[in-house]
Amino acid sequence: MQQKRKAVALISGGLDSMLAAKVVLDQGVHVEGINFFTGFCVEGHTHAIRKKDKAKPKRNNALWVAEQLGIKLHIIDIIEEYKDVVINPKHGYGANLNPCLDCKIFMVGKAREWIKQNGFDFVITGEVIGQRPMSQRKDTMPVVARESGADDLLLRPLCAKNLAPTLPEREGWIDRQDLHDFSGRGRKPQMALAQKFEIKDYAQPAGGCCFLTDKNYAKKLSDLWNTQGHKDYELDDIMLLKVGRHLRPRPNFKMIIAREEGEGKFLQGYKKTFVHMQTTSHNGPLVLIDGKPDQDDLALAARITARYSQGREAESVLVSVVSDGVEQNWSVMPLPPHEIPNDWHI
């Protein structure tokens, strides 16, 4: 009896990786999914925090995809190891701080390690030639295979017919005839294949799943690195960059101002580690102060805090300021809008 081959599929939660896994599953291969958590993933966090995302289903799309496909999913925390990818990308950044090519090499490399440790035979990705400007080009896809160490154990079922046959195809574990020849940024072939598989519900495909591709997020991360004088981060740093309005009135401190109730609740969890302030005479947002502010800085921050409260038009507003566990209550005049220059906004 022929041995049943085993493959691990990189599952992002989007349509392409779902289709790629399905194509291989349908050839009788045992498939399990793998999903990497870098800390920069958009879904999950923003759904939990922001009101604007309330309409979206509060689900992890990778788990949802795995369930639809009837496969196991292994979610791997790579936060620490991934730092080097973000900080020192060998192949550089894309339009923002997205190290897409290094990221893909890293993830395929991790999957390659995983199959070795778990007795699997090959790796599947949902890559399509020409789909992404950096990591999914005809000239960079061989780089991913080579530098990840996966080489011809890396099967891309959606565009395999445009590439040289991989080991699973050459050995007959997979029938190349049933693979695909998708290319380019168009989504029609994927939509048609989804229809063929009767897949009707799927997350919005192609991009948008990583904060590093977001211009505003990248600006905040650059500010963090410039301020601390070196490129590094902890998980809390990158989580906080996703939340609130960030203002840097002076080089030595910045303010993180909750924009809505969900963000306020989230920032509550950081009150023990940050100087924080909030208006008490009027409703207003929780504000964290990041950096090393002196008393004069805190006085300015209190006036800005008052500006973002419902007392913005009042002559004076009471602000509770908590530093090192000691609370002070100050009466301040809200800072007028014209005294908050645009370049304070990060």
Next chain:
Amino acid sequence: MRMHYLDARHLLCPLPVIRVQDRVKKLIVGDMLEVSCTDPGVMQDIPAWCRINGHRLVSAVGNDGEFTIRLEVGEE
């Protein structure tokens, strides 16, 4: 049957799922795990994780930002 407890409060998804996944690896079939969370996403994600990995969801209750999920470790 042994009862275990995991505090996953103030973690946002998928971290609670990852913590559950890592804890369950150290438990044996039939053990119970109770998880406390604050991210409402766990009400979808942990049950889904249980279903695809062969564990039994015993209960998932929550209100006002606190969620408690109980599961029984199955055979993976």
